[in-house]
Amino acid sequence: MxxxxxxxxxxxxxxxxxxxxxxxxxxxxxxxxxxxxxxxxxxxxxxxxxxxxxxxxxxxxxxxxxxxxxxxxxxxxxxxxxxxxxxxxxxxxxVLGPPLDEAVEIAGPLPEASVQVLGAALCTALGQLHRSDVVHRDLKPSNIMVTAYGPKVIDFGIARAIGDDRLTSTGAAVGTPAFMSPEQTTGQEHTPAGDVFALAGVLVFAATGQGPFGHGQPADLLYRVRYGEPDLTNVPGALAEVLRRCLAKDPGLRPTTSELAAQLHDGGGEFAEHLPHDLLAEIGRRATEVWQFAPSRLPAPLGEQLQSATTPPSSGPARRRLLAIGGAAAGLAALGGGAWAWGGWGKRDNDGKPGRPDSSGEETKNLDDLWMGTYSGTVDFIPLAPFMVADLALIPWGNTDAVDPRTGERKWQTRESGATSGIAVDGDKAYQLLSAPWVDHQGGPWPLQIASIDLAKGDVGKPIVRLSDVNGALAGTQLLCAADGVVFVAGGQGKFLYGGFRASQTWALHAIDLGPGKRLWSKPLPSRPDKSRRLHFLTARVVGSRLVALQETNAGKVRAVVRDVRTGALTWDRPFDDAVADLVRLPLATDDEHLYLGSGPLQALRLSDGKQQWSSESDRPGTAYGPPSVKDGVLYAVEDQRGLVAVDPRSGKELWGEKGDQGESADLACRPVIGTKYVYYRNGVLLRAIDVTSHRVALTYETVAKRFYEHERAKVIVAFGDKQAEAFPLR
Incomplete structure (x- = not known):
């Protein structure tokens, strides 16, 4: 989209x-x-x-x-x-149509007749290339667009003239591992026969929903392509025999494009006649949709706004530093679509490299990550928060990607909208807002709908919640959280505006029982100015009978708000004066009795009435801390110029601090991640693991990541930088 x-x-x-x-x-x-x-x-x-x-x-x-x-x-x-x-x-x-990978997601594996006519048309397309002495070299489902008049081949970024190797290093494998030819995996000459091999892989995908050599790490795929037999189990019998010849390891045994076209289809009838109804409907929808988009542009990130603004006098260097960090992480809570694309990744093949001695003279071991991946999006924002559920990390950004946190392998991707504000997890269950067209709805609102996600396959079920009086197409809609079978949603009424709010819209917080799909209560929320892109809620979670949240005001201030989950009644509401909005869009640090806040002084607020139980200002006035984490009766936070500290959450008294004098680069934007043996936080370009017994740096990992999230079941930390994802062991 x-x-x-x-x-x-x-x-x-x-x-x-x-x-x-x-x-x-x-x-x-x-x-x-x-x-x-x-x-x-x-x-x-x-x-x-x-x-x-x-x-x-x-x-x-x-x-x-x-x-x-x-x-x-x-x-x-x-x-x-x-x-x-x-x-x-x-x-x-x-091109008015979806790429083939999306077409299969929408309509499921294509019928045999559809695959045959698709293959014959692609043979004709490739034949035209080959007659001009050009080979494609990267034919794959995402590079084939399906229209009502036939397929179109796109993305010739690594195409080249036959016999021309000037742009390829000797022995270098160039292409997409799952659809490479065996000769391509070793950097040998890729001839038209190589395109035929890739085409057969594409047709296997069209017929079954997966490539002939499965999925997995690139090295494993390359090995199977070169030495393994293709899996044609679910390919219809007659078609399977045709494609098996195309997938021969020896290029000389493969048919030409003209021979293959004759074996696939006789050329009769219109292309559209052979397509499933659901796919034709999607092509028609896209043909209409393209005229409904009006120019829209996101504002400059907050960091640039801060740099151009006059900074007011501060109480000291720590507060100024918080503003600088806030600028670096800016824009995270802003509205704006983003197409998540999970890219290349790989498991590390070494045990690490020597680290440098800390100030005590003890050498730490500087290790490598478990895996590293890349992603791209239409907006260069850091993903706000993956959702750790079952054995997956759900990463919502455009669509929702389900990633194995241990390997980085993408297991599935939903087709429905998985925008940052559109996912909620309740135990081992996940729920998602269903996407709606981003258009003006003159005939009334698009119903707000919520469905469950099949965590095994990524299938999004039928709506279990449908609110006809809430316009689910409004860009500011947020699925906040879920607990005990109840979801909490910020939804509005009024006319749609692409990517932002209208002052004429009305907004409310809704609590919905997922069992009958009935609304339990609604409470009004402030309206937003025209074209505002700031969401109402920065983060929220249910603690017992309370919904605890951080809300952003129209003036850009942050407030801590607690409501009764049964009635929606406001329990208390107080300002969070030191918070930079984008810096606190993180999982909340709470236990049964308190909400713990950093991003300035470290403090504890009573959940019962919002009163301050304690503050670091009483013992350490002027000292700044990052956002805290709490687990097993200990509160952890990063202290400015010092590093990690552990605090008694009941009294605010310090239990211990990180030993060593290397805290000048401690990152106050970093929320500590708590394991059993170590607590992790970012310091400079390193992720540090602090031993909870010795209070010293035990392990370090070089990282470009800025946000870190724990998957306790997988014992993995999943981390994100600007365009890169990494994973580290959680010990």
């Missing part, structure tokens, strides 16, 4: 005004754009950081040339391009 432009995206490329972002990756960004005459196009650009590299520019030019070769019948027709511009760009037709 298209998402808003960022504050620093260009206005136009050539004659094409940018409307929205379609996606972003390691090479560049793709935009939805329109000409003055109303022609809708997709504009692909190259990131500025690589545009100065002549090799990348050459690849970009060759991609445009290959797209022109395949033409508009079997590819996205090239409308315009400027590969010599400061930011190279390529404008193609906007």
């Amino acid at each position: 298209p998402s808003p432009l960022t504050h620093d995206d260009p206005v136009a490329f050539g004659a094409y005004r940018l409307i929205a972002r379609l996606g972003s990756g390691g090479m560049g960004t793709v935009y939805l754009a329109r000409s003055a005459g109303g022609r809708t196009v997709a504009v692909k650009t190259m990131h500025a950081r690589i545009a100065s590299d002549q090799a990348f520019r050459t690849r970009f030019r060759l991609e445009a040339d290959a797209a022109r070769v395949i033409g508009g019948q079997f590819g996205a027709a090239v409308v315009d391009a400027d590969p010599l511009a400061e930011t190279p760009w390529l404008a193609t037709e906007y």
Whole structure:
């Protein structure tokens, strides 16, 4: 789904005004754009950081040339391009249809007749490339768009002329492991027979929902592609025999594209006649949807706003530092769509490397992470919070990705909206807001709907909650949390605004019993100014009979609010004066009696009445702390210029502090992660593991991550940086 432009995206490329972002990756960004005459196009650009590299520019030019070769019948027709511009760009037709991987998610594995006609059409497309002495080299489901008139092959980023190896290092494997040819895995010459092998893998996926060599780590996939037999168990018999020949390890044994096309289909009938109804409906929906998007642009991140504003006098260096950290983490609670794309990842193959001695002279061991992954999104925000449930980490950003926290392997991805504010977990159950079209609803609101997620497969069930008087399409809708079969949702009424609020909208907090799907109570929330993008709630959780939350005001201030979960009655509401909103959008630190707050002084507020039980200001005035964590009767926080400290949560008295004099780089934005033997926090470029017995640094891990979340069942810490995910052992 298209998402808003960022504050620093260009206005136009050539004659094409940018409307929205379609996606972003390691090479560049793709935009939805329109000409003055109303022609809708997709504009692909190259990131500025690589545009100065002549090799990348050459690849970009060759991609445009290959797209022109395949033409508009079997590819996205090239409308315009400027590969010599400061930011190279390529404008193609906007293809009205989903990529094949999404088509299979929507309609399920395709019928045999659909796979046959799809394969024959793709043979014709590849044949046209091959006759022009070009091979694609990265044919996969996401690079095939399904339209009502036939498939279109896109993304020729690593296509090249047959026999031309100038842009590939000898022995380097280039492509997507699950759909590579055996010769491609070892960096050998990729001929048209290699494209036939990849095409067969694509058709196996279309027929079964998975590739012929399964899934897993890249190294495992490459090995199976090169030496293993394809799994054609669920492929219809006649089709399986045809594809088995295409998947021969010896390129000489594979049929040509023309031979394969003749074996698949006789060419009769219209392409659309062979497609499932659900897939045709999705193609029609996308054809209509493209005209409903109006230009929209996100504001500059809070960090840039802070830098350009006059900073008021502070009470000391610690408070100034909090503002600086808040700027670095800015924008996290803002509205704005983002298309989550889980990228490459890999398990580490070594045991670590020597660390440096700490101030005591004892050497720590600087270890590697368990795995490292990349992700891309249409907005460069850090994901706010994964949801740890069962043996998965659910990562909501556009869609919801379910990742194995031990390996980084993506298990499944939902098709429904999994925006940051759209998931809630209750024990081993997960619930999700169902997506709604982002359009104006002249005939009334789009019902707010909630469904459960099948954690084994990622299937989103039928709605178990449906509120017809709440407009589920409004961008500020939030699924806050769930507990004991009740979900809490911030929902509104009124006219839709793309990516923001309207002052005319009315908002309320709703409690809904998931059993009968009935609303228990609703309590009004403040209206938001026109075009505001700040959500009502920063974080929330249920503690016993209380709903504990941090809310953001229209003035950007934070308040701690507690309500009775049975009636919604307000128990207490008080300001959280020292909080930077984006810095406290984290799991709350609570026990049965208190809410613990940092981001300034460390303090405990009684859940019963909101009164302050204790504050660090009484013993350590002016000292700043990061957001705390509490477990097993001990409160942990990062103290400015010092490092990790442990505190008695009942009295606020310090139990112990980290030993050693290396706390000057302690990260006050970091919430400590608590294991059984160690407590972890970020210090400079290291994730430190502090031994709870010796109170010294026991282990360190180099990291680019900024947010850390524990999966206690898997005994893993899942961490996120700007474009990178990592995992570390939780001990």
